Each structure stands twice: as C-alpha cells, then as structure tokens.
Amino acid sequence: MKKIIFITVSLFFFLIQQSFAVVKIDITRGNLEPLPIAVSNFYLDNPAQFSPELKKLKLDEKISAVIKNNLTRSGLFNIIDPKSYIQSPKIAHLKPRFEDWALIKSQVMVSGKLLIDSKKRLRVEFRLWDVVAAKEIEGLALFATPESWRRIAHIISDKIYERLTGESGYFDTRIIYVAETGSKEQRVKRLAIMDQDGSNNKYLTLGNELVLTPRFNPTAQIITYMSYFKNLPRVYMLNIETGIQEVVGDFPGMTFAPRFSPDGSKIIMSFAKDGNSDIYSMDIKSRIVEQLTSHPSIDTSPSYSADGKFITFNSDRSGAQQIYVMKSDGSQVKRISFGEGLYGTPVWSPRGDLIAFTKIFKGKFYIGVMRSDGSGERLLTENFYQEAPSWSPNGRVLIFYRETAGGKGGAGASSALWSIDLTGYNEKKINTPTDASDPAWSGLLSK
C-alpha cells in the first residue's frame, strides 16, 4: 500500500533568470493550433554513477517519452518527430544551436539530463528553450528516488504546460475509478487508482462487494465512496496511504453520492429514507451531521463550489431531474437548468466559474457545461450513454465514463473512461486494464 504513495520530491528553480514569454499558447480559444515542440531525449551525465539495473531502465528515453505523451494528449502541443532532431541530447541541453531547431519548425524545445547524486538520489534537470527568441525560458532540477521517475516526468510536463499556457498543469495527478469485470447482471466492481496517463494501475478493493462513485479529498490522500459491504449501502472513507476505511456517519439507511468539500473538511452526500433522498453534510473532525435539503423529492449528486460557499445538486422536485444551486447552509435553493431534457450530476469547476453536468435528451446522453447561474449552456459531447464528469484540478479537462449498448445478453457492451477538453475538442479514451466507470480526478500531488 505504502508503495504507491509518494516519495517526497523536492524541487527548486534552477534558473533565476526569467525572460519574457515570447512563445505562448492561448487556450481560451475554441479550436487552436497545437504548438510545435521538440522534446529531446535526456542524457546520463556521468553514466558510471548509474548501476547496470538503472541503466537498463533507460530513463533518459523514458522520461522524455512520458513528457511527450502528456503534452500530446493535452491537445495543445504537436511533438516534432524525434527522427528530425539533429543535435545530441547533451548538446541540446548545454548549448543548443537554435537554427537547427528552427529549421525543423520547432518553436520550443525541451532538454534534460540525469545524474545520481552522492545520496543515491536521481537528480533530473530540465530546460525549456524558446527557439524563436533563442533563449532559455524555464529550468528546473528535481530530486527523487529512481523509482519515482514517472512523477518527475509529470512534474516537468506541468512546468512546461504552465510556462507556455499561463495556467497550472494537471499531469502530476491520479485518477480513482471503478474497475468492472463480469456480466452486467453480476458485475464485479473494484476501486482502482492510476496515474492520470493510465500508468501505475492498482486495485484498492478485492471486488467482494459492490463499490461505486469514489471521489478524492482535494487536500489529502483520502477518498470517499459508496460500498455495499455486508449488503448495507453506505458512504465510506478510505485512507489510501494507511488502508484504513470507515463508515461516514451513523445513518439508519442508504447513504450515497459522497463528495468532499474543497478544503477537505466535510463530506456532502445523500441519505435515503422511506423513499425520500435529501442532502446532508458531515464535518469529518467533529462528526457533526447537518441536513441541508428537506424536500419530498430526490435530492442527490451534490457538489461544493470552489470557495465552499455554494452547493449544486440535482433534484426532481420540479417533476423531472434538474440542476439546482443553494448556499452551503441549504438556504436559497434556485433551479439553474431550464433547457430541454433532464440534467444530472452537476459538478463545480475548481476554477469556480462553470458547472459540468450530464444531460439526457431524446434518448442521448451529453456532457456539458454551464455557468453557475445556468446561462451559457454548452454541450461538449453526445453519445449512447455517458455521465459523471469530473474536473482536472486546473479546470481545463473533464473525465467521464461512457458505455456502449449491449446486444442479447449484454453482448458487446463496454464501459470506458474518456476525457475531453473544456472547449469540446480533444476527446480521448483513457486505456484501463478492465472496463471502467465513475472516474474522479485528484488534486495536484506536488502542490
């Protein structure tokens, strides 16, 4: 268990000199030209320090490959084919000839070197070069144990993304989701966790009981989810560092749809009793439970606003499932969705400006976003079945799950994780070892 958790990564800015950004990506526009970028392989500085096992890992190539994959998947960068790189990784890092990189139409170039320091730590140094202005625009050195090289690659990717877009990155993050196997009638569901790019997949539960809707605490390595343990459907909390899990609150019936408050101090969820579901919050430290809605309709899928002052949820109090916003004490309930069809699973952007949702209209399912007053509705993707968007910590990307239709006996039915940019572009499947559903994004690990 402990293994998946972090090795502290210390980082400091290598270069104090920060020149003006000449190259910059505008990610607020809808469709955009990906920025041509060259990512050189890194090189081993003093290879004699590297043990044969370490050399075999080929970290000089792999770190570069992880960075390339992250940048490509973001849809904002176009990696120039490494076959056209003329300079060796060492020269690229120490004294690049910018004309060579300009010649292959690269506007930015990434270089780096690896060494093992006296404490047997891996030291990774990277530089980001503005090819057009012929200067270095970012530099960083990171230390970590060699096993956590992937995290280093993600942190470097975040630095590149931040420097070139002006927004915080989301590569050094993880996804928690439900891994699914077996027939639909007797589906086996396990909690699983993986890096944002699908690597380091691990299972957190064995599949003995049904588990649903895991969500991260944005500030700690704790998740909340729903489990049918002992056939009592309840909300649980699980510390993924210690493996300790506990029931949330003492409710005499089903609790479900849990989510943490942005500061991680509360869990908000639904409690169903006698055919009625209302929204409750529980303070994790004091265990004080507060009832927030009290209406003879289904009130569920609550989500806090980024500042914790408001809650969005879905309710069928109007006669059909729609999205509402209220103050976090349960007052001033206001319906915000008024388009055709049903609206569910509202989730507030960590940037605070938008609410993502699932819309059901004429037998199709949509993932969309609207402002928190209900205006500016924009549908990003349409499919046979998809739901439950979750935001990347920078509020740029949504991850959700999509199911395909089953034939006789459920033949051909599948469930998978997908991500899409806020702009509606760059829709991508995220590969998982099994079928998958209910994804939720963590906060930045290195914050």
Next chain:
Amino acid sequence: MLLRSLKNIFLVLSIGLLITACSTSAKKVAIKGDGAGDAYSGSDTVKFLATGVADRVFFATNKSTLTTAAKQTLSKQAGYIKSSKIAVLIEGHADERGTREYNLALGERRANAVRDYLMSLGVKAGDVSVISYGKERPVNSESSKLAWSQNRRSVTVKNK
C-alpha cells in the same frame, strides 16, 4: 432550528402553489388509466415466491407509481407474507438509462412504494426491509426498450 422548520414550511407552501398553478397544463399530458406508461406487463424474468405469487412488479420510466397490475401482485404477496409469517426484503431497481446516483435514489423510492403498499395491506413494518441497487443489478442486460422495462422493477425476496 426554528428558522429551518419555518423555511421548510415556506418551501412546502410554495411548492403547493406551484402545483396548483401548473394543474391546468398538467391535464394536457396524456396518461394511461393506471399510470402504467411504459411499465413491463409480460411474464418473462418473473419468478415466484409461492404458487401464483409473483416476486416482482414493474415501473414506468423514472416513476415509482404502482400500476394496477403491480397492486394485484402485491396484494397476493401481502397475503402470502402474512399467512406464512416470513420477513421480506424489497429490492428496488432502475434501468441503465439514468445517472447512477439518481438511480440509487429511484430504486429506493420504488422499494418504499412497494413497502408502503404491503404495509397498507396489513404486513408488519418489521417484516419488510428495503434495499436499492439502482441500475447495478439488471435482470436483462440487453440495451433495448424491452430489457429496460424488465429492469425497472422491485423484487421481493425472503429475508432469512
């Protein structure tokens, strides 16, 4: 506390007003005699608690209203539960065409609609418990209107 209950009263009041205000337009919506809508009425997938006592009833999309057929089934179930002095568990289910969390609530609502009806027929509260599976346990995993109607159900099982 007082404030909260006052608020709730206002909420109920305003909803009441809303319903009255909407009643004229609601009449226009065509609803079949017993609210059966697209509820399944066949016998496939149905099992029996005892001879002639079907174990399940079906619901229309997003509804938890008991159809005439459902009530007939449940009155047989009530008679059987009372005479054989057993306890039962009502499983509430939904089809796959709704969001997961809403479906959990909907399954719970359906199971309780059944529980309430059984109790109205004299079954003791202590003898009926409920659980919702939402859309997690379909009986027919095909993605078709027929399968969905068979999955929108409550199933009464003997609770040992």
